[in-house]
Amino acid sequence: MxxxxxxxxxxxxxxxxxxxxxxxxxxxxxxxxxxxxxAVEAALKKPVFGCHMCGQCVLHSTxxxxxxxxxxxxxxxxxxxxxxxxxxxxxxxxxxxWVKAVxxxxxxxxxxxxxxxxxxxxxxxxxxxSWVNLLTKRDHSAPKRWDVPT
Amino acid sequence: MSxxxxxxxxGRLVLTAELPSVxxxxxxxxxxxxxxxxxxxxxANVTDNPAAVAHASSIAVAIALAQLGMEPVMQLVSRDxxxxxLEAEIVGAALHGIENISSLSGADVSAGAEPDARRxxxxxxxxxxxxxxxxxxxxxxxxxxxEPPPHLFLGAVENPGAPPxxxxxDRALKKARAGAQFLQLQITFDHGRLxxxxxxxxxxxxxxxxxxxxxxxxxxxxxxxxFMDENVPGISVPQELVQRCERAPSPDEECFEIACExxxxxxxxxxxxxxxxxxxxxxxxxxxxxxxxxIPKRVEREAGEYRRDIAV
Numbered sequence: 072m073x074x075x076x077x078x079x080x081x082x083x084x085x086x087x088x089x090x091x092x093x094x095x096x097x098x099x100x101x102x103x104x105x106x107x108x109x110a111v112e113a114a115l116k117k118p119v120f121g122c123h124m125c126g127q128c129v130l131h132s133t134x135x136x137x138x139x140x141x142x143x144x145x146x147x148x149x150x151x152x153x154x155x156x157x158x159x160x161x162x163x164x165x166x167x168x169w170v171k172a173v174x175x176x177x178x179x180x181x182x183x184x185x186x187x188x189x190x191x192x193x194x195x196x197x198x199x200x201s202w203v204n205l206l207t208k209r210d211h212s213a214p215k216r217w218d219v220p221t
Numbered sequence: 222m223s224x225x226x227x228x229x230x231x232g233r234l235v236l237t238a239e240l241p242s243v244x245x246x247x248x249x250x251x252x253x254x255x256x257x258x259x260x261x262x263x264x265a266n267v268t269d270n271p272a273a274v275a276h277a278s279s280i281a282v283a284i285a286l287a288q289l290g291m292e293p294v295m296q297l298v299s300r301d302x303x304x305x306x307l308e309a310e311i312v313g314a315a316l317h318g319i320e321n322i323s324s325l326s327g328a329d330v331s332a333g334a335e336p337d338a339r340r341x342x343x344x345x346x347x348x349x350x351x352x353x354x355x356x357x358x359x360x361x362x363x364x365x366x367x368e369p370p371p372h373l374f375l376g377a378v379e380n381p382g383a384p385p386x387x388x389x390x391d392r393a394l395k396k397a398r399a400g401a402q403f404l405q406l407q408i409t410f411d412h413g414r415l416x417x418x419x420x421x422x423x424x425x426x427x428x429x430x431x432x433x434x435x436x437x438x439x440x441x442x443x444x445x446x447x448f449m450d451e452n453v454p455g456i457s458v459p460q461e462l463v464q465r466c467e468r469a470p471s472p473d474e475e476c477f478e479i480a481c482e483x484x485x486x487x488x489x490x491x492x493x494x495x496x497x498x499x500x501x502x503x504x505x506x507x508x509x510x511x512x513x514x515x516i517p518k519r520v521e522r523e524a525g526e527y528r529r530d531i532a533v
Binding site for chain 1: 343
């Protein structure tokens with residue numbers, strides 16, 4: 072289990088990064104299975120997608136590009152500051168996450184999903200497994216009054 | 222219903238201008254900026270820590286504008302506050318009768334004066350629109366009721382001049398679905414980009430869902446143009462414009478000419494409902510630009526004496 076905090080460390084500094092202690096409590100306290108699943112998910116998704124373990128994965132609808140890699144963690148499209156070469160306003164060496172997301176999404180059979188309005192992140196889910204949250208429907212936890220046309 | 226909303230609903234050409242940010246000097250400082258364009262515009266935008274530099278808060282300046290008789294468009298960026306603070310800001314503004322709220326994500330803190338600050342982005346600009354709409358329907362995000370629901374007129378911003386160019390209209394459509402009723406575009410010095418955006422906007426029906434207003438920027442030197450090109454995220458200035466300004470006998474006048482040309486061309490595009498004017502000049506350039514374009518003052522427009530054919 073000691074590998075978990077290491078894997079989860081990649082998230083941006085602004086998000087509530089759980090300490091090693093809270094992560095340990097979360098994984099063990101919620102049962103070993105959840106901990107193991109979170110570890111496996113992080114081990115797989117971190118190297119491939121740069122996963123930040125937000126616990127409410129939207130990769131499917133964002134062209135398999137993780138929006139949490141956007142320095143502004145925007146989940147509904149690019150900001151207005153994208154550079155003429157398609158690179159990030161904040162990190163000039165990095166291609167804009169949303170430039171990638173938009174172009175990749177068009178190659179997917181479910182291309183239209185990029186247009187979905189994605190709800191705000193539930194900050195309580197950081198560090199937990201989105202797979203578990205999907206199965207338990209915890210990742211459906213939109214704010215009570217979250218009303219968007221489909 | 223706000224004056225801006227009324228003008229848009231009545232199908233009139235609408236003009237907004239950006240109030241320069243205010244720090245010290247009290248209401249008099251606000252008034253000094255305002256008198257330069259007060260007679261011409263339907264409403265004035267109050268910025269919210271533009272370019273990630275701290276100034277007097279947008280809600281405070283918006284209230285000041287209202288006291289001075291000008292209708293504010295209160296900009297709200299999601300960079301500096303979490304969702305609780307943003308909701309409080311909207312409800313607080315509504316308490317003072319401020320209805321026009323424009324939602325932005327905001328330039329990153331790294332571009333501003335205090336790059337060591339924490340960036341928040343608890344919501345993005347689209348989620349902020351959904352939140353504002355919920356408030357206008359009488360509910361906080363939590364579901365708690367607001368009685369009576371405040372009437373709001375919601376705005377958004379889109380940048381036709383930044384990649385991915387072929388996604389910008391789709392993103393604006395998303396903002397319209399999230400609740401935006403008017404759309405002020407980022408300054409686009411490259412008219413080709415604006416034309417392409419508007420053509421796609423009309424083809425996809427965006428112009429029927431939101432009132433689209435391109436921004437026109439009034440500067441006074443080639444140096445200022447170059448500064449914007451190099452330092453303002455998301456704005457690029459074609460080199461030929463900079464050179465044209467450099468070679469001109471009076472760069473000041475040339476900048477004004479460029480703005481007039483761009484305003485004229487923008488108003489000629491199908492789907493454009495008005496203009497958002499951003500002047501970095503300390504003069505009466507906004508009034509002069511309107512006179513040049515043959516646009517009368519607001520009271521005359523309201524009296525229905527002026528009808529500009531909106532291009533279709």
